[in-house]
Amino acid sequence: MSAGAGSGERSPRILVIGTGDTKADELDFMRAKVAEAGGVPLMLDVSVLGDPPYLPEHDKHAVAAAAGTTIPAIVASGDENSAMTLMAEGAARLTKRLHDAGEIDGFIALGGTMGTDLALDVALALPLGVPKFVVSTIAYSHLLPPERIATDLMMILWAGGLYGLNSTCRSALSQACGAVVGAARVGRKPDVDRPVVGISSLGKSCLTYMVDLKPALDKRGYETVIFHTTGMGGRALEAIAEQRGFAAVMDFSLQELANHLSDSVVTSGADRLENAGRAGVPQIVAPGAIDMVDIPAWQPVPERFADRPYHAHNRLLGSVTSDAQGRRAIARAIGAKLALARGPTAFILPTGGIQQWDQEGEPLHEPDALQAFVEEMRRSVPGNVALHEISGHINSAAFVDKALSIFDAWVTEGIVPPGVTRGAASA
Structure with a gap:
């Protein structure tokens, strides 16, 4: 039974972001861990060339549309940098739209430098107080410009995070999933009663x-x-x-x-x-x-x-x-x-x-x-x-x-x- 069941408390809905064509095992593991922690996982796929083996709630075509373009146009944009920049724009807009509509309570993203680059834009699109968690191979790196780090962004190193799941990777991913669900459940957004x-x-x-x-x-x-x-x-x-x-x-x-x-x-x-x-x-x-x-x-x-x-x-x-x-x-x-x-x-x-x-x-x-x-x-x-x-x-x-x-x-x-x-x- 999910947290809050029977008490009238709604389970937190967590957007799980990643490239499902290359990281399906990890993202599927994260989906299971979010559910196990009492959250409702909603998958957002930011793949460009391939497709995930699962059916995401928000597919890559929805991401491209949010950026005002299409996947074929993104593929033809020139190179991997321009393609992921367009996907980042779409992912940020779509995530904000979902949040503003009350459809998500937080997000968790997975990535190396590409996925982290995209996730930073998504985090900046959301207001202070919305849980934002990034599992990254460059967590806390000086590669991350300060101006691109959201004020309440949480990060954890994606340790052992190449070429599939392993015990070290599972440990990091499960901690991250538990953290974002917990933050969405008990976190308090700023409640201003004075200037x-x-x-x-x-x-x-x-x-x-x-x-x-x-x-x-x-x-x-x-x-x-x-x-x-x-x-x-x-x-x-x-x-x-x-x-x-x-x-x-x-x-x-x-x-x-x-x-x-x-x-x-x-x-x-x-x-x-x-x-x-x-x-x-x-x-x-x-x-x-x-x-x-x-x-x-x-x-x-x-x-x-x-x-x-x-x-x-x-x-x-x-x-x-x-x-x-x-x-x-x-x-x-x-x-x-x-x-x-x-x-x-x-x-x-x-x-x-x-x-x-x-x-x-x-x-x-x-x-x-x-x-x-x-x-x-x-x-x-x-x-x-x-x-x-x-x-x-x-x-x-x-x-x-x-x-x-x-x-x-x-x-x-x-x-x-x-x-x-x-x-x-x-x-």
Whole structure:
């Protein structure tokens, strides 16, 4: 008996995605495991040249039609890359259509690089809170660009995943199937009862403004969602902002932007600091930790940073600092991104420092390089952005006070909706 049977609870319907012509054994095993876990498997076939030995609920012709084309046209498109790109477009559109119609509660996809490429598009087509699971031979690989990873994507390595089923492969596939069914059954989609403010930060040891800022916003009746800017945190902030999921954004930790410009692997993608502005979401921005470039602590410091101050945060993460020239380039990049904003935007420039370890007596203290950034930033703030300069440090009370004064003024002016107290929200 499936989970929830006899209790009125509907069994979660899971879309199982893969190329049935080449991976039929694995996909059929997954179908059985989804059912065994209490879900209802629905097969979506993304084969191009062949056909699966089973009858899928959604065949390859339906996928092609969703992309506005046909399988013969896809076969004739040129090569395997163009063919799978078209199938990815169709699979993403069809999956979204099924979700919007209430016909699926989550999906699981199987693939190597081809199938993973397709599955990433499918995941991005669905909103936050819909279970998305990818079984991949390149799970967690640096081949996956941050901007293509959905904010709540779950992955597991398709261990032993070539040339049919084996005990190692079955273990990975069964775990994945149980996980996606469980997530669909007990997961909670975001249930917003107060205006949400998205805030970026970098942990209490580096940026401490959240200690005072969060309770102040809570008291004003806002839900604060804080994103740790170590790559995927900033990606999540950007994705939700793009969907206008915030009443306002306080983007105070921009280290991922500096990382991206310095070719660090700790990046959120090329569009960091762009999506809230493009979506017209009111945003207050500050340059938290832009002087630091993250590097894996378990690798040698890159030669180009060999003479720069270095801070080991832990055994995973270390940081070097940009020189004055690099910081000027970062300031110009921030200004260019702020110029894209279509909504109210303010920039707070703390001339006393922008992260914990740049203060006097700390290992990353470089006052001349900080001054170079401040001077360039003053010139780079575009005309559509209100510049607010404070003499204090970003971790000072003066910074929090300035951020709250801008925010409160926007509430008074109707730019940001008023907060809702918990009593009013539950009434």
